[in-house]
Amino acid sequence: MPSVQQYDGTLDPVDHLETFRTMMLLHGASDRFLCRAFPTSLTGAARDWYSRLKPNYVDSFREFADDLVRHFMSSQRPHKTATSLMALRQEDGESLKEFISRFNREALQVPNLDPSAATNALLAGAKSIEFR
Structure with missing residues (x-):
């Protein structure tokens, strides 16, 4: 499995998700595999957040990613204009x-x-x- 820096909830979640998704898709990973592998890229507060999710909570990686971004929105980098x-x-x-x-x-x-x-x-x- 490709190596991706672990996400602890303090940096921009969108950056982490895009890095993870790109690495996994480069290796031909399916949506189902993305959902199963993503928790291995989490640590600290992000791992704690994940561990509190109900089993079979998400139906797609997109849904999972949206929830992660919403939860860690305060860590998002403000958009420049x-x-x-x-x-x-x-x-x-x-x-x-x-x-x-x-x-x-x-x-x-x-x-x-x-x-x-x-x-x-x-x-x-x-x-x-x-x-x-």
């Missing part, structure tokens, strides 16, 4: 190159980012007049 990019500003002492690198790391976390919104946010946040 184009609006959140508008709040980024080049800091005092930060080079333009460093700012652009930081901006790009944030922009990669925005799903379906419109290129014109990204460009506008980058230009608004940069201090360099030459860059604008």
Whole structure:
């Protein structure tokens, strides 16, 4: 069975589920096998949560995954938006190159980012007049 880092409930459950699902599907695992194997990827609070579920509680991995995400929603990483990019500003002492690198790391976390919104946010946040 493929090795996946164990989930303890403190990190984003969606990230863990996607990593687990991808690894298992890569090896041709069925939905039924996903349900049976997933508990081996849990530890700590997540394992405790699982152990309190009623036997035969879930009918599909999707249902199981949805329940896990709901239960550990407070650990989910907040979704970035184009609006959140508008709040980024080049800091005092930060080079333009460093700012652009930081901006790009944030922009990669925005799903379906419109290129014109990204460009506008980058230009608004940069201090360099030459860059604008």
